[in-house]
Amino acid sequence: MCLMLAARIIYTETLVSNVAAERAAEAYEDPRLVGVPQLEGSGAFPNTRAPAGGFSMGQVVQEAEPVFSGAHEGLCLCSSRLLLPLWELPVFITKGSTDSSVASDNVIVVCRLPGEAMQILEDKIRSLEKLIKSRRNQRKGLYGCVAGLGDLTGSILIGTGSDFGAGDRSMVRNLFGSPASNEGGASNKRQRLPYSSAELAAMEVRAMECIRQLLLRCGEALFLLQLLAQHHVTRLIQNFDANIKQALVQLTFHQLVCSEEGDRLATRLVSALMEHYTGPDGRGTVDDISGRLREGCSSYYKESDYKFYLAVESLERAAATLDTAERENLAREAFNYLSKVPESADLRTVCKRFEDLRFYEAVVLLPLQKAQALDPAGDAFNEQIDDGIRDHALAQREQCYEIIASALHSLKGEASKREFGSPIRPVAQSTLDQASRKKYICQIVQLGVQSLDRVFHHYLYRTLIDSGLEDELLEYGGPDLVPFLQNSGREPTNEVRAASAVASPISPLAHARVPVASNQAKYFELLARFYVLKRQHVLAAHVLVRLAERRSTDAGDAPTLEQRRQYLSNAVLQAKSASDTDGMSGSGRGALDNGLLDLLEGKLSVLQFQIKIKDELEAMASRLEASTGTSESGSNETSPNMSNSADPNFMRILREKAKELSMELKSITQLYNDYAVPFELWEICLEMLYFASYSGDADSSIVRETWARLIDQALTRGGIAEACAVLKRVGSQVYPGDGAVLPLDTLCLHLEKAAQERVVSGVESVGDEDIPRALLAACKGAVEPVLNTYDQLLSSGAVLPSPNLRLRLLRSVLTLLREWALSVFAQGMGTSVTGASLILVGNLSLGQTAVVNQGVRDKIRSAANRLVFRCSLIYVILLISAISKIAFRVFHYR
Numbered sequence: 001m002c003l004m005l006a007a008r009i010i011y012t013e014t015l016v017s018n019v020a021a022e023r024a025a026e027a028y029e030d031p032r033l034v035g036v037p038q039l040e041g042s043g044a045f046p047n048t049r050a051p052a053g054g055f056s057m058g059q060v061v062q063e064a065e066p067v068f069s070g071a072h073e074g075l076c077l078c079s080s081r082l083l084l085p086l087w088e089l090p091v092f093i094t095k096g097s098t099d100s101s102v103a104s105d106n107v108i109v110v111c112r113l114p115g116e117a118m119q120i121l122e123d124k125i126r127s128l129e130k131l132i133k134s135r136r137n138q139r140k141g142l143y144g145c146v147a148g149l150g151d152l153t154g155s156i157l158i159g160t161g162s163d164f165g166a167g168d169r170s171m172v173r174n175l176f177g178s179p180a181s182n183e184g185g186a187s188n189k190r191q192r193l194p195y196s197s198a199e200l201a202a203m204e205v206r207a208m209e210c211i212r213q214l215l216l217r218c219g220e221a222l223f224l225l226q227l228l229a230q231h232h233v234t235r236l237i238q239n240f241d242a243n244i245k246q247a248l249v250q251l252t253f254h255q256l257v258c259s260e261e262g263d264r265l266a267t268r269l270v271s272a273l274m275e276h277y278t279g280p281d282g283r284g285t286v287d288d289i290s291g292r293l294r295e296g297c298s299s300y301y302k303e304s305d306y307k308f309y310l311a312v313e314s315l316e317r318a319a320a321t322l323d324t325a326e327r328e329n330l331a332r333e334a335f336n337y338l339s340k341v342p343e344s345a346d347l348r349t350v351c352k353r354f355e356d357l358r359f360y361e362a363v364v365l366l367p368l369q370k371a372q373a374l375d376p377a378g379d380a381f382n383e384q385i386d387d388g389i390r391d392h393a394l395a396q397r398e399q400c401y402e403i404i405a406s407a408l409h410s411l412k413g414e415a416s417k418r419e420f421g422s423p424i425r426p427v428a429q430s431t432l433d434q435a436s437r438k439k440y441i442c443q444i445v446q447l448g449v450q451s452l453d454r455v456f457h458h459y460l461y462r463t464l465i466d467s468g469l470e471d472e473l474l475e476y477g478g479p480d481l482v483p484f485l486q487n488s489g490r491e492p493t494n495e496v497r498a499a500s501a502v503a504s505p506i507s508p509l510a511h512a513r514v515p516v517a518s519n520q521a522k523y524f525e526l527l528a529r530f531y532v533l534k535r536q537h538v539l540a541a542h543v544l545v546r547l548a549e550r551r552s553t554d555a556g557d558a559p560t561l562e563q564r565r566q567y568l569s570n571a572v573l574q575a576k577s578a579s580d581t582d583g584m585s586g587s588g589r590g591a592l593d594n595g596l597l598d599l600l601e602g603k604l605s606v607l608q609f610q611i612k613i614k615d616e617l618e619a620m621a622s623r624l625e626a627s628t629g630t631s632e633s634g635s636n637e638t639s640p641n642m643s644n645s646a647d648p649n650f651m652r653i654l655r656e657k658a659k660e661l662s663m664e665l666k667s668i669t670q671l672y673n674d675y676a677v678p679f680e681l682w683e684i685c686l687e688m689l690y691f692a693s694y695s696g697d698a699d700s701s702i703v704r705e706t707w708a709r710l711i712d713q714a715l716t717r718g719g720i721a722e723a724c725a726v727l728k729r730v731g732s733q734v735y736p737g738d739g740a741v742l743p744l745d746t747l748c749l750h751l752e753k754a755a756q757e758r759v760v761s762g763v764e765s766v767g768d769e770d771i772p773r774a775l776l777a778a779c780k781g782a783v784e785p786v787l788n789t790y791d792q793l794l795s796s797g798a799v800l801p802s803p804n805l806r807l808r809l810l811r812s813v814l815t816l817l818r819e820w821a822l823s824v825f826a827q828g829m830g831t832s833v834t835g836a837s838l839i840l841v842g843n844l845s846l847g848q849t850a851v852v853n854q855g856v857r858d859k860i861r862s863a864a865n866r867l868v869f870r871c872s873l874i875y876v877i878l879l880i881s882a883i884s885k886i887a888f889r890v891f892h893y894r
Contacts, residue, residue, distance in 0.1 A: 002028040003074045007131040009082075009124040025135065034070030037200040066195060068204045075132070075211055082125055083218060086113070086253040091225065092233060094249055109237060109249065111229045118229075122222040129215040132208065217257050220297035221266075227292065228269055236272040244268065266300050271346075278313045286313045304344035311337035311345075315353045331359040335366070342366055343373035351403045355410065360440055363407045364447040367400035368456060374400070380455050394455065401456055405463040408444060411437050412467050441472055449478040458484055465522065474530050485527040488520065521547060521559070528570075537578035541600065544571035548603070551664045558663050561611050568604040575600050605691055606668045612684055613675050614661040620679070621654040654679075668692060682710035683730055690734040704743045711750050719764045720755050724774035727751070731778025744789040748775060752812070756805050768811040776819065783820040790816065 004010040005024035016024075027033055095108040111118070195203070228236065237245055248265055256262040270293065277289045286309045293301035311334035318330035331354060338345050347367055354362040379385055379393035411432075432440075448460045461484050464473040473481070524543050531540035548567035552558035559567075575597040657675060666675075668688055676685045685706050710730070714723040727747060734742050751771045758764040775786045790813050793800060800806045 003071075003078050003128075003131075007078075007124075007128045009078075009127050025131070028071055028074065029135065031069070034074070036197075037066060037068045037072075037204045038197075039195065039200070040065050040067045066200050066203060068207065072204050072208055075208055078128060079211055079215060082121065082128070083253075086121070086218075088252055088254055090249065091251050091253055091256055092249055107234075109233045109245070111225050111233065113225075115226050115229050118222045118226050122219050122226070125215050125222070126219040129212055129219060132212045132215075214257070217299055218253075220299050221253065221257050223296035224266065224269070224293075224300055227296070228273065231273060231276060236269065236276060239272070240268070263300075270301055270305070274309045274312070278309065278316055286310050302344070304341035307337045307341050308345050308350075311335075311350065312353075315350070315357070318357055319353070327357060328359065331357050331362065335359065335362040338362070338366055339369060342369035345370070347400065347403055351407070355407050358440065360407065360443050361447060364404055364444055364451075367403045368448075368451050368453060371397040371400040371453065371456070397453075397455055398459065401459045404444065404448065404460070408441060408463055408467055408469070411441050411444075412469065413437075438472075441469060442476060445469075445472050445476045449476060454480065461485075462488075465526065470526055470529070474526065474533055477530075482527065482530065485523045485530065488523040521550065532574065537574040538596070541571040541574040541578070541596065544568070544574065545600065545603070548607075549665055561607065561614060561662055564665065565604070565607050565611065568600065568607055572597070572600045572604055603665075606671070607665060609668065609671055609684060609688055609691075610661055610666055613671060613681060614658050616681055616684070617654050617658040617661070617675070617679065621651050621658070624651050624654070680709070680713065682706055682713055683726065686710060686730055687733065700743065704746050707743060707747060708750060711747065711754075715754055720751065720758060720766045720770060721764075723751060723754070724770055727774045728777040731775075732780055735779050735782075742778065744775065744779075744785060745792060747778075748786075748789050749793060752805060752808055756802070756808050760804075768808070769815045772812040772815045773819070776816070781823075783816055783823070787813070787816055787820075 001010070002024040005016055006021050006028055008016045008021060010016070090112055092109050093112045095110060113121075237248065240248075244265070247261070248269075251262060251265055256266060273293075274286070274289065278286055286306070290301070290306050290309065294303075294306065314330045314334035314337065318327045318334070321327050321330065334350075335354070338350060345366070347370055351363050351366060354360070354366075374396045375393045379389055380397050382390065445460070445464065448456060451457070457478055457480055461473060461477065461481065464470065524547050528540045528543040528547070531537070531543065544567045547559075548564045548571065550559070578596075657679075661675065668691070672685060672688050675681070676688065686703070689703055689706065710726060711723050714726040718725075731742055731747075748771070751774070755766040755771060759766050772786065775789070776783065779785050790809055794806065794809055794813070800809065
């Protein structure tokens with residue numbers, strides 16, 4: 001009753017006078033009436049004497065509980081009676097709906113209590129709170145004395161109190177005893193209590209202070225509800241989504257005052273109220289409503305909120321003006337307001353408004369400032385702290401970074417979700433041309449790179465890569481771009497140090513054997529592009545080789561052989577470009593001089609062999625599948641180890657081998673031993689032997705045997721014509737070379753014997769000029785090596801046991817001499833061999849030559865049959881015959 005009289009909240013017919021209120025307050029604070037805080041249950045039950053010879057259990061001691069004074073109990077009782085009509089009941093109710101849903105448009109949301117009732121309650125609650133606060137300021141009573149002294153060395157009561165007067169210390173000593181007292185001393189430990197008198201007093205004061213803060217908060221909540229009711233709650237929340245509306249209807253006064261959810265909903269309501277004043281159809285300015293909110297409910301509307309809504313007002317004015325300079329000034333003014341309170345601003349909404357105004361400086365800097373405010377200690381950068389703390393700090397920062405990423409996506413043309421409730425009409429994205437988009441994107445990237453936030457740099461780089469803005473990244477990336485691209489998605493132990501690799505005496509391509517996942521490939525591709533852009537061609541070649549040789553266990557994740565070939569081709573191109581780059585470092589020149597270009601070209605050649613083998617295996621499998629079910633039992637591509645080429649197991653092996661080749665790069669030894677030889681790809685075998693400059697045996701038996709198998713395979717497939725075509729194609733690739741690479745004697749004898757056998761058996765008609773012309777084509781038109789080969793064969797009787805075979809070789813020699821003579825004549829006339837042939841003999845063939853000069857042909861045949869002529873004599877006769885015919889034709893032509 002004394003408290004209610006002192007606060008003047010009791011209903012009386014006459015007003016309570018000041019004297020009565022003061023006397024009631026003194027009685028409320030008099031410790032003789034209300035008592036002092038003490039412990040209850042500190043005594044013990046009397047101990048009964050134990051029976052003779054028995055065992056005494058001692059005394060049963062109750063746990064001491066603090067009991068506060070009557071002043072505290074009266075404050076609790078008075079406060080509870082005031083808040084009883086509000087505390088656990090909803091703040092808002094709906095009208096016009098039979099259910100609890102507020103999704104319908106015809107539902108009206110109003111405050112549960114009328115404005116007059118809330119005003120009366122607010123006045124009483126504020127009067128009670130002001131009384132408690134005034135007694136504290138006057139240092140009267142227990143609460144005023146202790147709370148007025150303030151904090152004394154860590155406690156609200158206990159301390160040295162050097163800054164207080166003697167009267168204050170005496171008051172403390174009289175009320176609670178000496179602060180230095182040991183409460184009984186060390187000599188009587190049984191009487192030591194869990195709390196001293198001073199501590200009990202401090203506990204009661206803290207409790208009363210909490211009640212005072214609660215009363216203040218409740219009064220501000222009632223003021224806010226009245227202000228909302230004056231502006232029609234339904235109209236204020238019309239833009240809220242259904243979930244927020246439902247939460248408002250279910251909100252109790254207790255939640256509004258004490259819970260985070262209530263504080264969040266109150267913030268939304270204040271925002272709606274401010275929008276009502278400052279929006280396009282607003283009815284005032286920020287100052288008009290801010291003064292009332294700061295005076296009546298400062299805990300719901302702080303100074304930071306005031307600056308935020310000042311910024312919103314400036315943004316509204318900027319959106320309404322048509323003057324570009326004024327719009328920019330207003331946007332910068334809003335940015336300056338928000339820079340003072342970045343941690344309290346709703347950046348998703350406000351940055352979207354800056355984005356609509358094309359003021360991207362604020363779009364970048366405000367989120368970065370808020371990220372710094374949310375993580376002032378830099379826990380996101382500290383790898384020594386607990387992972388949970390670090391992850392939480394990173395998550396908070398990334399929420400701010402997402403705002404900048406959203407702006408980039410919008411400029412890129414991707415769909416972005418607009419923040420609900422933004423009253424500003426955005427500048428239509430279609431009005432931006434490509435040049436303007438690029439300009440703003442570059443501005444965002446440059447502002448972001450200037451930041452010292454390393455975490456944001458990495459986030460920005462990933463965003464640019466994911467958005468397809470690689471060109472802007474490579475052009476405006478910061479100094480940490482190269483380490484980022486090197487380390488992205490890779491374990492620290494496998495880091496690629498491209499620069500150190502070049503300077504190291506070890507092979508700079510050793511790192512290329514480290515596996516690279518598909519999600520890492522895009523980073524290394526960008527790294528290579530960056531090196532090319534900076535004219536660091538050697539480093540670019542290293543990265544491209546790593547991409548070409550990356551391994552993968554998943555076939556769908558591995559690059560194709562064509563992609564690998566493209567990587568290696570680009571690496572070769574970069575290695576060639578390095579020699580023309582003036583700014584290349586000395587270590588780069590050393591790497592190039594040590595055979596980098598040769599190494600890369602060798603890798604490219606081996607890869608081309610692998611592509612050929614894979615294509616051949618796939619073609620073989622396709623042909624075998626197409627021929628399955630036909631009557632043919634054999635195929636020319638079968639392996640000797642395979643009994644039936646149409647066997648499904650054989651086709652499966654072909655597919656598996658082709659798949660193995662597509663997974664990763666193989667060495668030339670693996671390609672030769674595991675793929676080319678088992679599947680009889682002799683042409684590719686010869687190419688690899690030539691590429692490797694094989695010299696494994698003195699007599700080159702491997703090369704000769706491979707040539708023989710290739711010719712036999714061609715003969716089986718298409719006869720002499722096919723064999724000659726293969727000889728022209730493969731021989732021209734390996735010539736010039738020594739006899740080990742292109743064994744002309746073995747090839748000539750093998751083909752001539754096969755031709756003789758086929759002509760005799762009638763299997764195939766072979767012209768006398770087919771084989772020598774194929775040999776000439778294999779030697780790229782060089783007649784001397786072919787003539788020397790025939791001379792060697794004709795001089796040895798052991799290798800030509802048959803006169804018919806010797807005669808066939810002589811016909812081939814005649815063809816060679818004729819071709820030689822025509823080439824000489826063509827050089828003299830300044831024309832081609834074909835032109836010389838047309839001029840001299842027309843379409844002259846070996847058969848026509850035999851008709852024109854039947855005598856010479858008979859002599860050659862006779863000499864061959866008698867075996868009396870030596871090869872040198874035959875050459876002279878043939879040469880004289882050829883020269884005579886040519887001279888006759890020249891004389892006749894003239």
